[in-house]
Amino acid sequence: MADLQIGKAPENYAVLPFYAGAAFFLLCTGITLPWVVPELHGYYAMPHIVALVHMFTVGWASMVMMGATYQLLPVILEQDLFSSRLSLFSFCCLFIGALLLITAFWWFHTGWPMLTGGGLIWIASVAYLINVAGTGGRCDQHHVQKCFMVSAACWFVLTTSLGLWTAFQFVHPTGKPVSDLLKIHAHVGVAGWFLQLISGVSSKLIPMFLLGKSKKEGLLRSAFVLQNVGLLFFLVQAYIQGIGMLTWLAAAIVVSGIIFQMAYLYDAFRHRVRKPLDLQMKHSLLAFAFLLLAILSIPVVYRFDHQWSIIYGMLLLMGWVSSLILGQTFKTLPFIVWNARYKQWNGKFKIPLPRQLYAEWALQWQFRLYAIALWLLFAGVLLHIPMIAFAGSLCWLGMAFCYVWNVIKILFHRLQIPEHVRAVYTGSTLQ
């Protein structure tokens, strides 16, 4: 009977490669950032900056978000994952595609590597959409988190389609200027794919981790409508007329959607029963502070462009998205690995807790180095002092090492069994 009612976690091969791949690309951002720092004072669409941005958006953020979604979809939709094999297929396409695309941007090879990389990422996004829609389609409940997950997947496909079209324009220029397409591609990615996925997942997970509840579901429904209406309006208006005064109206609608979503989270935070916040939750709170700062910086970006465009991008990618992932990785990955290693041994002998699968000291240093890195990078870029920004990039590299160290420690955790139990089970199911 319980078999019918307890959800089956997806196969590990459907989820864990994404965490490993994301850790690899985070390390790549740490290694390349010191080289890119001197270019941060120039035009934002330079090859190295575009390569770095795609390391963040595709290799790091999208990679880990896809993997985490495959794990969380069954919890959010209360339905088993549609296909674990399709998840693995999407990982292979995304990883190889990201490698090709990023190297193509870095050396600005606009030929087949860029188009193949973009094509593979597009295939990964379609596979992801099929998996999300397939899982959601079997779920009778139509709650707002499901709407967010499905709409985020649709926006993801549109983002990769626009990206592929932009890459195609580099090779065979035919239609709109590449700079216009880039802006639409970037905003659909951030406000469609990232924002909506984060809205859907965080509205389920953050109250769950805080042991808090909000009864104001209406706030979330309003957030969903406003974010989508605003983004659709932006898309149509920016494509037909280009980015102009009406863009402000679209931005205002999306921002009001963000405010509704944050109001929901704040309500759950206020009504939490678990008062102390762990480091992972502090990372998450910091993430939303960065999102607010990014929103507040929009008028300045519009007025001054170059320098503030870099700051705006850093607030969104290194601040909001990265902080959330850096924290939530250690709220999800240890449980996934623990479940795989220890679920059949629970109650048989004393087993480690999921939080004992990673090094707490490395997590603390990750948090400290992250905070220092961002302050130094922002100060260095704003004050035009390359040495400060360079020091910030080294701190970012240190932070990436701490993160990767813990991810490797968790992924390669070996089953710990007391000697007397080992003697009993020798030759049986010990892994």
Added chain:
Amino acid sequence: MLELSIQDPHFNEKMRVVEALHQVIDPELFVNIIDLGLVYDIAFPADNRLVITMTLSTPHCPLGEAIEAGIHHVLEPLFPDKTIEVNIVWEPPWDFSMMTAEGRRQLGIEEDE
């Protein structure tokens, strides 16, 4: 909430079950399933079964299988002649008010909440 009556003919066995289930930890919250208030009923029907009716803190929780395995592991040695059944229900939905004082203390929840 689980309530045991001394008038119950299976009172002693049920107390042994409760004691054993204190060893089964919800890996998400690190508190045993009795103090979390996840166990709603313990029954010894006439057909040689031992039925645990319980819920999970999160519906479709992927760690549910680990909890179910834990229940089997602690109860099978104690009741080798019984067939252990775990019956997961979602009604009434679990909330924090179902936890015991000890469960709340372990989670660091303030008593006035």
